[in-house]
Amino acid sequence: MEFQEKKAIYLQLAEQICFDILEDVHKADERIPSVREMAAQMEVNANTAVRSYEWLEQKGIIYTKRGLGFFVATDAKDIILKMQREEFINNTLPSVFKTMRALGLSIEDVEKEWQK
Amino acid sequence: MEFQEKKAIYLQLAEQICFDILEDVHKADERIPSVREMAAQMEVNANTAVRSYEWLEQKGIIYTKRGLGFFVATDAKDIILKMQREEFINNTLPSVFKTMRALGLSIEDVEKEWQK
Amino acid sequence: MEFQEKKAIYLQLAEQICFDILEDVHKADERIPSVREMAAQMEVNANTAVRSYEWLEQKGIIYTKRGLGFFVATDAKDIILKMQREEFINNTLPSVFKTMRALGLSIEDVEKEWQK
Amino acid sequence: MEFQEKKAIYLQLAEQICFDILEDVHKADERIPSVREMAAQMEVNANTAVRSYEWLEQKGIIYTKRGLGFFVATDAKDIILKMQREEFINNTLPSVFKTMRALGLSIEDVEKEWQK
DNA sequence: GTGGTCTAGACCACC
DNA sequence: GTGGTCTAGACCACA
DSSP, X not given: OOOOSSSOHHHHHHHHHHHHHHTTSSOTTOBOOOHHHHHHHHTXXXXXXXXXXXXXXXXXXXXXXXXXXXXXXXXXXXXHHHHHHHHIIIIIHHHHHHHHHHHTXXXXXXXXXXXX | OOOOSXXXXXXXXXXXXXXXXXXXXXXXXXXXXXXXXXXXXXXXXXXXXXXXXXHHHHTTSEEEETTTEEEEOTTHHHHHHHHHHHHIIIIIHXXXXXXXXXXXXXXXXXXXXXXX | OOOOSSSOHHHHHHHHHHHHHHXXXXXXXXBOOOHHHHHHXXXXXXXXXXXXXXXXXXXXXXXXXXXXXXXXXXXXXXXHHHHHHHHIIIIIHHHHHHHHHXXXXXXXXXXXXXXX | OOOOSSSOHHHHHHHHHHHHHHTTSSOTTOBOOOHHHHHHHHTOOHHHHHHXXXXXXXXXXXXXXXXXXXXXXXXXXXXXXXXXXXXXXXXXXXXXXXXXXXXXXXXXXXXXXXXX
């Protein structure tokens, strides 16, 4: 996997895993590769993979069964979508709005385009 | 100047010049640096700077006086803003709309955010 | 192909291609020789042929399909004829009018000739 | 003087002399340089200059006084203008008309431009 | 294979 | 000095 320089690798890996969950590469309640396997697959340091899994667990997207590994949460997709929705609302939209103001475009202009 | 790898350098340079015109670094009807000066400043090949200037000239943003150099068009800002508006409508918005559909967001959700 | 010294080669090549389109050597929606083929045929540098093609593309006379080559636009002939009409009106006619004034000829004299 | 390759040099020289007469470089009833002087000035072979003078004399534009040289005819300008008018009517205009037909332009279109 | 881009270096006309 | 053009040769993404 290729990573951007601007963003922490463990976050990019976590996002990739989220993407895979949405795409059913990893299905609800099923096991995902172990930290070491994932680290090898993605060619990152094992500690980086650990941080990704911790982050996903903290978000409730995966959970751990001692001795067995990590599993996809039943409602993982819902959580991910909700997260992405918030990301869109809090970051993408404000940036789009800023551009609109700079260009003198109104919300009505955007609505017209949406109809198409 | 630093350039992204994904986009042609001559286009990035042209956009930078547009940005400078909007910011009054280069004012209407005034001369901009010669092709060779700009190329040296930005550390690109002279021919690449030529392509940028040709692109801007073709858009009507700058014009040339023989033996004297390139000058900012009187209505350069209008042209740039119109261009950017079209770019936003034709490229940025469709991408935003695609994300909205993927996340199940409606135009009403966006309107609520806009009010804030 | 032989080129005049007074005019840019890439423009003369572009005009030749226009001529060929009008003569159905290159037909609407069909592929024209690749940049490199054309350059070899006409014995010019490949970059010069590129400039010709870019000029024709910018005029809407040809269009490009990625990895496949350049194709003649459906309405290429219309565009070419319109272009040539403007050229005639803006350049040829003024020069003819200048000669007429120098020789003391009126528009009526020309009309008489036109009738024949 | 520089000569085009496509046209006989003696004709180009004769035209240049006509041009000079119209511009009063050589005035009516005055002597023009001898054949040898002219040949030297224009850097052409003396025989070529002779042919030019013969051509001009045959047209009635210049005349010879034995032992004195060549002189500009009293009505030289009239003859030249008449000649040029015929040249315009017989060669330039037909070529213009041909272009007009090829482009689908009418004499009315030309009249409109003439008014400007 | 295609077009697209970039560099390096050259010559020209114009001012 | 300015822009404008041309050549030579290189690397890239895409199909």
